[in-house]
Amino acid sequence: MALKHRFIVLDGVEGAGKSSQLARLANALRDAGEDVLVTIEPGGTPVGGAIREILLSPAHTITPLTEIFLFCASRAQHCDQVIRPALAAGQVVLCDRFSAATFAYQGHAGEAGEELVVRLDAEATRGLVPDMTIILDLPPEEGMLRKFGEEGADAADRIERNALAFHERVREGFHRYAARYPDRTAIVDASGSEDEVFANLRRTLN
Ligand SMILES: Nc1ncnc2c1ncn2[C@@H]1O[C@H](COP(=O)(O)OP(=O)(O)OP(=O)(O)O)[C@@H](O)[C@H]1O
Numbered sequence: 001m002a003l004k005h006r007f008i009v010l011d012g013v014e015g016a017g018k019s020s021q022l023a024r025l026a027n028a029l030r031d032a033g034e035d036v037l038v039t040i041e042p043g044g045t046p047v048g049g050a051i052r053e054i055l056l057s058p059a060h061t062i063t064p065l066t067e068i069f070l071f072c073a074s075r076a077q078h079c080d081q082v083i084r085p086a087l088a089a090g091q092v093v094l095c096d097r098f099s100a101a102t103f104a105y106q107g108h109a110g111e112a113g114e115e116l117v118v119r120l121d122a123e124a125t126r127g128l129v130p131d132m133t134i135i136l137d138l139p140p141e142e143g144m145l146r147k148f149g150e151e152g153a154d155a156a157d158r159i160e161r162n163a164l165a166f167h168e169r170v171r172e173g174f175h176r177y178a179a180r181y182p183d184r185t186a187i188v189d190a191s192g193s194e195d196e197v198f199a200n201l202r203r204t205l206n
């Protein structure tokens with residue numbers, strides 16, 4: 001598949017299909033001869049991985065401001081150590097979650113506020129902005145069902161454990177992000193089969 005974007009993010013609610021679709025996209029791009037780096041937030045570096053463990057551990061109570069700083073710390077490390085060098089080396093970077101997630105979860109659904117998140121994220125990334133952010137859009141209860149089945153979320157991490165109403169606000173936050181940055185964000189319906197969602201994704205990227 002032909003590609004005009006070099007730094008692509010897939011984001012969306014829990015269980016929307018980000019990881020599955022990212023793997024498919026990576027395969028399609030590699031088949032087309034691209035050198036592809038697949039990476040994830042929070043994480044993507046050893047330091048980011050350590051921060052991810054802190055962020056997701058249900059053992060911790062983390063204040064809203066601390067939470068943003070931790071996500072932004074992971075992102076700063078990721079941008080400097082991995083994403084910028086990969087783009088400079090000509091790789092296509094596919095990232096599982098990025099700034100849109102911080103905007104939706106911490107900025108809109110959480111208590112921090114969108115403007116604070118936008119400000120701190122700009123510092124963390126030093127202005128590195130994805131060429132395209134694809135929001136996989138799905139009712140959060142469907143995503144949770146995909147992830148955890150009918151039994152519910154016993155194994156859920158600290159953020160997944162939030163009430164469904166929180167995840168509804170997260171979904172709304174992703175729509176607000178897309179409305180705020182319409183030239184570099186697209187919403188893709190993620191409710192169909194994996195094949196259908198991938199077809200939508202390809203159409204959007206082309
Ligand atoms: N279109 C789909 N229809 C039904 N099930 C799906 C679809 N896409 C993915 N799944 C399944 O739903 C679960 C969640 O998918 P996936 O891990 O890709 O989502 P995710 O957005 O990466 O989730 P997470 O928020 O945990 O990172 C997996 O078991 C996957 O096989």
Ligand SMILES: [Mg+2]
Nearest residue numbers: 018019020096
């Ligand atoms: Mg995933």
